[in-house]
Amino acid sequence: MGVLSVTLDEWTDDEIDAMVEVGGNSYANAIYEAFLPQGCSKPNPDSSHEERASFIRSKYELQEFLKPSLRIVSSKSSFQSCDSGKVSCSGSDSFKSSAGMIExxxxxxxxxxxxxxxxxxxxxxxxxxxxxxxxxxxxxxxxxxxxxxxxxxxxxxxxxxxxxxxxxxxxxxxxxxxxxxxxxxxxxxxxxxxxxxxxxxxxxxxxxxxxxxxxxxxxxxxxxxxxxxxxxxxxxxxxxxxxxxxxxxxxxxxxxxxxxxx
Incomplete structure (x- = not known):
């Protein structure tokens, strides 16, 4: 069995205190996974490295599972559908602004x-x-x-x-x-x-x-x-x-x- 070697970031005491103040990892997940679509599950211990990397990118970089009102993404970003084993999922059309209007x-x-x-x-x-x-x-x-x-x-x-x-x-x-x-x-x-x-x-x-x-x-x-x-x-x-x-x-x-x- 191969071993994946990683270098962990160092957190300052202030950063740790701030994370604790907002409720820790459970509150972060409540925000970043609030709109996890049906059919898109979180990686489990048996998931491949590619599946884990795809989920993390969708969750944090693309912000696909955030409530749409909280996303800060380029208007050119596109979401992939939940097929062919992909983790990332398309956002609901009901949250899209009409052309020429600001929500x-x-x-x-x-x-x-x-x-x-x-x-x-x-x-x-x-x-x-x-x-x-x-x-x-x-x-x-x-x-x-x-x-x-x-x-x-x-x-x-x-x-x-x-x-x-x-x-x-x-x-x-x-x-x-x-x-x-x-x-x-x-x-x-x-x-x-x-x-x-x-x-x-x-x-x-x-x-x-x-x-x-x-x-x-x-x-x-x-x-x-x-x-x-x-x-x-x-x-x-x-x-x-x-x-x-x-x-x-x-x-x-x-x-x-x-x-x-x-």
């Missing part, structure tokens, strides 16, 4: 709380405002005059499409006589919040508790790990961002997720 899955409330140590773009200060973008939607805060540490406490709302990407954030300096100058930008990954919300269901039925976490890494703009919580029946997440492509600046946000099926 939304929820509302994202973003409270832009404050900025800290923002960049100077005028003589001694700046007149900052924040712009948020998801797809073709755009929302912005009020302009605060001559302030590098502005406090907005302003709530903006954006609809989230089924095929969503990150929330784009930009800070600008308002100018009267010329184009507004950019003062930095950042992205917010929405998948941890939306995935956690889908895994735990109706927050009105649950006590206050953490349900997920977006971890700080060199690939994102987080200043610290961002925990997703149920608070008074609402799904919320506090996010502190270091602005990118600028000499200085931080932005604090509070997100709230409202699924349209709630």
């Amino acid at each position: 939304f899955i929820g509302i994202l409330k973003v409270k832009v709380i404050k900025g800290t140590n923002l960049a100077i773009r005028d003589m001694l200060s700046s007149d900052p405002y924040v712009v948020l973008t998801i797809g073709q939607q755009r929302a912005q805060t009020a302009v605060i005059k001559s302030n590098l540490n502005p406090i907005w406490n302003e709530e903006l709302k954006l609809s989230v499409p089924r095929e969503y990407g990150p929330l784009q954030l930009q800070v600008f300096d308002h100018d009267m006589l010329s184009a507004d100058d950019i003062m930095g930008e950042a992205e917010v990954d929405l998948q941890p919040m939306i995935t956690a919300a889908m895994a735990f269901g109706d927050p009105d039925l649950l006590a206050d508790m953490p349900i997920g976490k977006w971890l700080k890494s060199h690939d994102n703009a987080l200043l610290k790990d961002s925990t997703i919580n149920i608070v008074d029946g609402k799904i919320k997440q506090e996010v502190s961002l270091k602005l990118q492509n600028v000499e200085s600046g931080e932005i604090d946000l509070e997100l709230e997720w409202i699924p349209l099926n709630q």
